[in-house]
Amino acid sequence: MTSIQSACVRKVKQKKVAIDTQVPEFKTDEMIINLGPQHPSTHGVLRLILTLDGEVVKHTECVIGHLHRAQEWQGQNRTWFQYQALIDRVDYLSGMFTSWALCAAAEKIDGAVVPERAEYLRVLVAELNRISSHLLWLGTYLIDLGALYGFPFYPFIEREKILTFFEEVAGQRMMYNYIRIGGVQRDPKASWFKKVEEFTKQFAQRIDEYEAIVTENPIFLKRTKDVGILNKEVAMAYGVTGPTLRASGVAYDLRRFKPYSVYPKLEFTVPVYNKHGDTWDRYMARVQEMRESNEIIKQVLDMLPEGEIMTKKQNAGLRVKAGEGFAAVESPRGVLGCYIISNGSDKAYRFKWRNPSFSNLSVLPPLLENRPLSDIMAIFGSLDIIIPDVDR
Amino acid sequence: MIPNAAEIRKLSVLSFSWLTVIFVAVWGVCWLVGILIPALLANSSFDFARAVSEICEAITPLLAVMVFIPINAMFMVLMERRVLALFTRRNGPNRVGPDGALQTAADAIKLLLKEDITPTGADAAMFTLAPIIFFAPSIFGAIPLLAAVTNNNKLFQIADLPTGIFFVLAASSIPVVGIVMGGWASNNKYSLMGGLRSAAQAISYEIPLVLSIITICLLAGTLDVVSIAKQQSGGILNWNILGGGALTGLNKAIAAFISSAGPPIAEVIKTYYPYGWLSLIGVIVLCLCTIILFGIYLIGACAEINRIPFDLPEAESELVSGYNTEYSGIKFAIFFLAEFTNLFIVSTIAVVMFLGGGDCPLPTWLNPLSYPAVYIPLTNILSPILSLLIDKIHLINPDTFWAALWVILKTYSLVFFAILVRGTLPRFRIDQLMDFGWKRLVPITLVIFVLVAFARGVINFHV
Amino acid sequence: MSEEVNKPAEQAAEATVPLTEGVYGKLLKENGIASTPLPESIGIETLAVQASALPAAMKFLREKAKLNFLVAVSGVDSPDTFDSVYHLWSFSKLDELVVKVRVPKSSLPADKLPEVPSLSNYWQTADWHERETYDLIGIRYIGHRYLRRILNPWDWEGHPLRRDYKQPVDALNDKHPVSMR
């Protein structure tokens, strides 16, 4: 049951392959264990059916859907105006992006023009949201690795500030409903921008602090280096996107690659870690991404133009012209797409969400194969899965 | 500017008041049972009364431990939560009682009143026995230490134990049986894996732990905790962490230099370091070795009591709660209590074995209280009160008081260090843990053992 | 449930605007795979292929045309057809393509699910997306190793995103109009 035994098993198997004699295989009972749906580190209600040989995972099956809330069905049975308020709940850590994906798709179909100030505001809140999402990931990932008490709540200090910004501008801390079809909900006060500016100034230092604690920590390195190596080819075949894909060495970021909104006007780099594609690279990709987001926010604050913020009337009569289209934004977890078929009425004919977590999670079984139990958390955590985003 | 100075102040007040409560409670019980009742019954002509007074004296150490452990564990839990909150700039528990002081007491009451569940398919007898086996050794382990940390107070000499440290180590090796038993009896796969991990881990880390202690015993030349503690008296230079007595000569030489009375310095040095350069090398080697040994002891102890970064048996993010997943109510409370008590006991062992026991860290020549010019006026001022308390009713025993105070301070520093580690480090993986234990710690301790055995020969110890 | 079942507007558009073949439509034709152009969805080429031609077309598009990012597999319960929609992007270039497999409802016998060849053995990302589409729309992907419900419980009945799907609670509502509301 210990690693010693499994090492023996491995050795015996190797030998058999090598010299191909009649050595009977050393057979052990496999243990099937249900990880979840109620488990401290499945980040919600994910169930993994693991087949273990000792502590080594032989086979994994993901059972998802425990948090299925029929978001697509609701979209088809609610008016556009009603549904806008619901979609933040798809990915509760980055609600701005789900709103944005929906709005982008609807605006593309509708041909609606979004005022420039609204576009800048969208980028601003989205990047803030990206930072807050990555900060939460950082904390919870450390919990997954077993640093249960100290560090995990440290990034929450900064995240709390961001949530306060959102509360001020959108009225809610998590379910913002701020980005609307045709613009944004409301224009923040001048003092708000000043606060955000102060935040960005000190945030780079805070990332340095986190890195000082985590990045070169020997135990952290031991737990993350060469663990859960995700090859470029596998990642692309599984449709993995976001920092997880970029850590495997594919410089695929929608903000750069298929620029939308005002991203072409902004200067930033897409951090790519083409070393191994292991969990440590994924960690580094996210940390660097936070720095980049911080830079983007600084630029946006400088470039923010005056003007309108909304072109469409926000009431129950909100309609989108007939047509179909797919639009995607780069969420903290990857490509968050929305496929809409509209028939011109007050409800959509068909909604389909393309969630980054859904595709990113599907790569988990091959990553877990032949890894010890403890690595499950290191690998699973590094993929940054949000279960509501998977289950919708 | 410290950002959370207010929190630190609150925590200090909290710690001070809790430690006072612990001190007063334990010493109050001991004084009542060990001194007052026997004193009242001593002149009685009835055999029965005298027997009662003897029994009272005999059970005092046990009583001290029994009173100390639950109150202390309550404070440790509270302190851990508050300190961790401090590290992360949160508010810890601060609602129950004044500034959250009674939070853990409330938790304890809740746990005692909670339904005690035995899962289906569990081996009920073993399931009940496991927390007891886990907890009982910590009481037995604490008893020999009691005399060592109270400056060999007559009250706490339970028995003449020439193998004291061995007794403590034997007691500390039993809890793993409780963990395996609980893990197996729970009829839960997570618990079972926690138990198995615990067995593997405890066996691997027992070896460097015991070897580091044995090396110190080799230096001290005895297995008796009381005499090991006594050998180290006289300031930090005499402690085992700095050469295990190798620097005693230096200490004496400086004292001789300052006082300018007594034997000449050269003579002192000649007595302690007879081989010149060889002795110097020996001193350096011993100092380095003992410092490394202290580190190894701390690592081994962390692994032995399953604390982060070695908390694999109860790895929360992997095994839910490991071996105590299925436990609830009072059984869980006992597991919890024992965990914190074990932390306290291994810290106390470290204090007694490495950090001088109840010794003041200042060397005698640096300690103002050791100069007659200071302590004579002080005692004159305080004598009316002190003489009443010390001589008349024996409420204060100065030796015991200072020793216990220093031990508590040192032990809680180590506990604080353990909390700091808990608040900083992630967890090892099981194979990395075994690698680290067998391939690093065991060889290092073996090498140090040999080095110490040789270096010991070139220095005169405990002359 | 709403009374009005609106027809998607594209049906009308299809009838009036003559459709031209796009870049990828031509490429496919050159390689002997037939496809029908569909109206563009917000400027992106859309084409329909026969179910039988889907694996070959996808293999060609992924390997030769370098559209190697299968963003999503969606199922659509259109008024006349069941569509399996494939959004193809590329990790290395900007081109996009929407491929649809349309199974006419009229050709389906009652109680039979529309059948489309599965890509899951060829393209891992299709695995879960196809399971999801099977679960919600009820398109049976032939050749899928593990075509099992993914979002709904394994014993769920019906396919909830179909237009004619009746929720269990709706059925109860019809039976007991007062008590269940």
Place this chain on the structure above:
Amino acid sequence: MEQFELLTNWAQANVESFMLYLLAAIAIPCAFSVLFDRAIIRSGFFLIGVFGAISGLFLILQAQFLALAQIMIYAVGITLVVVIALMLTNARLEKEFSSIEPTERIGGLLVAALFFLTIYLALRSESWPVSSLQMRADNVLQIGVALLTNYALPFEFASVLLLAALMGAILLAKSDPKETENVTGSLVE
């Protein structure tokens, strides 16, 4: 120490024999349970009880070192036995089948009776002289001196054996040469 006089007198008279019977009352049922318990793991735990009681016997014989060594070695050692028992048995199968045939049982009983008889006769024939030697307080020192003088050779042999075991353990714990992790394999066609 005069205030302990009464207690010690009483203790010397009674406690030792009382403790002996108490420990026997723990050890003998535990020993029987080791033999007769169906769950192999539980009998492992009972074995710990037996050894604990025996180390208690050592304690009342003033052989502290032996007693503590017994606890330290056997508590941990038996945990290992239990772990191995856990790994090598299937708990579910054990409950369902009994591998012992009734015919085998008779033979076993015969052997057991014969063995018991032999042991009993052997014990009866021994005269069991009571040693007049007083156990000395520094018996750890005595053991140490004895080990390094009279019994130096066996001691060294044991050390070499232990060293070999230690090295073997390290060798087993040593991980394989790093396997190149390739999750791609046949996944991508």
